[in-house]
Amino acid sequence: MDKSRRGRKRIIAAGVFCVMAAVLCAFYGYAVYCGLIQLNNPSKKRYPVRGVDVSHYQGTIDWPVLAAQDLDFAYIKATEGSSHTDEKFAENWEAAKDTGLRIGAYHFFSFDSPGESQLKHFTETVPAFRQMLPPVVDFEFYGDKKVNPPDRETVCAQLDVMLQGLEAHYGVKPVIYATEDTMHLYLEGRYEEYPLWIRNVMKKPDTGNWNWVFWQYTNRKKLNGYEGDETYIDMNVFGGDRDAWEFWSRNYEMGWNYRPGWGSFRPEPQYSGDGRYLAVQDVVTDESTGLQSVRVTIQDGESGERIFAFITDRARDFWGICWEPGTDRIWTQSADTGLRCYECTEQEWKYNPEAKRPAAVISKYDSYDGNG
Numbered sequence: 001m002d003k004s005r006r007g008r009k010r011i012i013a014a015g016v017f018c019v020m021a022a023v024l025c026a027f028y029g030y031a032v033y034c035g036l037i038q039l040n041n042p043s044k045k046r047y048p049v050r051g052v053d054v055s056h057y058q059g060t061i062d063w064p065v066l067a068a069q070d071l072d073f074a075y076i077k078a079t080e081g082s083s084h085t086d087e088k089f090a091e092n093w094e095a096a097k098d099t100g101l102r103i104g105a106y107h108f109f110s111f112d113s114p115g116e117s118q119l120k121h122f123t124e125t126v127p128a129f130r131q132m133l134p135p136v137v138d139f140e141f142y143g144d145k146k147v148n149p150p151d152r153e154t155v156c157a158q159l160d161v162m163l164q165g166l167e168a169h170y171g172v173k174p175v176i177y178a179t180e181d182t183m184h185l186y187l188e189g190r191y192e193e194y195p196l197w198i199r200n201v202m203k204k205p206d207t208g209n210w211n212w213v214f215w216q217y218t219n220r221k222k223l224n225g226y227e228g229d230e231t232y233i234d235m236n237v238f239g240g241d242r243d244a245w246e247f248w249s250r251n252y253e254m255g256w257n258y259r260p261g262w263g264s265f266r267p268e269p270q271y272s273g274d275g276r277y278l279a280v281q282d283v284v285t286d287e288s289t290g291l292q293s294v295r296v297t298i299q300d301g302e303s304g305e306r307i308f309a310f311i312t313d314r315a316r317d318f319w320g321i322c323w324e325p326g327t328d329r330i331w332t333q334s335a336d337t338g339l340r341c342y343e344c345t346e347q348e349w350k351y352n353p354e355a356k357r358p359a360a361v362i363s364k365y366d367s368y369d370g371n372g
Contacts, residue, residue: 039202042217042237049238049245051075052223053106053216056088059228063092066225067099072238072245074101075136078126081110082117085125093126102249104133106177107162111142111150115161123169133249135166136175136197139182152186159186163194175213180205197236212239213248272323272330275301279321279330284311296321296330296342298349308349310342329355 044050051073054061067074074096077086089105096103105126110118126135139159141149166174177197178187187196188210197214198205205215214236221235238245269280278299285292297309312321312332321332328344329352341355 039218042204042215047215047237047239048242049073049240051101051214051236051238052221053077053234053236054088054092054226056086057228057230058226058233059088059230060226061088061092061095062225063095063099063101064225066223067096067101069223069225071101073103073133073236073249075104075106075133075236077138078105078107079118079122080108082113082121085121089125097129102131102133104136104175106136106138108138109140109159109162111145111155113158115158116165118158119162119165119169122166128170134172134175134195135170136177137162137166138177139187140177140179140199141182146181149185155186156190159191163191177214177216180207183207183210214238270321270323271301272328277301277307277323277328278304279323281321294332294334296332298330298344310349310351312340312342 049072051071052066053075055077076089076092076096078089078093079085093103093105105122107118107122122135137159163174163176173194175195175197176187176191177199179199183196183198188208192210195213196207196210197216198207198212199216201216201218201220205212216234216236219234220232222231223233226233238248240248269278271278278301280297280299281294282297283292284295293311295309295311298307299305300307312334321330323330324341330342332340332342341352342349343352343355
């Protein structure tokens, strides 16, 4: 009899435990879904720069209210596929400009539309202005694409058209937003030259040697300042400190980055911060020695008229050029000579070996890994 009672007690205790565990699991799942518990909570000390991405799902946004909640940037949905325009884009784009946030626009890439028509749709929708962040291509699965992923080469051919066209139109490499699924299946080994914005709402992302620039760490954040059908808002961090953000956000389109592998100094034509000058580089060969060097030509930013040209570093392992913010200085970077500065004084461009090199580049980012 005693053994029978003890057995029943054990069964009851086990049942109570199972019920309590189920209730706790259900509550935990509900708390995660409602944003009461954040699976990811990146350190603000390590990742102080934060931003949101928004669309019509957030409804009408009170941008001053939203911006005042310790945000640095916002990406706004502009287009999707070849014909859809987010119904709130124009309103959000204009209102967000007056908040002090750095803003950019993103396009939701369609696996079912030609890259050329998607490119045309985005560029006709999103007007460029000097301080905008680089455009973003949102490259993720939708519908049944995760279960039935399209052919890699077919998709990448259209993505190439979109990315290359955006760079040609806006003069800056676009950012690719991806999940780890789409990154591994389509992007790895082919697109590492582009800045990466990775989504992982469960844990810190693992992107291998492709250092991410942005990390979307949750889609369940609640902030004030919007009243759409969607209660939550996506939150993101930048992969560096505030010094890194200052250089990246204000000068990325002019090519200021931190090391090869994460953008590096760009070889493409680059405008100075105020747009007065345009720097273009090419390679020239010394006829007597056969050695190749890089020639940088400074042009008028509006007319394209040549102002000055100078030979800089040897072409071997030349990483590129960039403009120093707020100055008439251009820096070159190569494996041979490191950082070198050329500046305009009294309307004449000269090499300046005494120029104070940017402290951020010297102290931190010579070996910066992109993720703090």
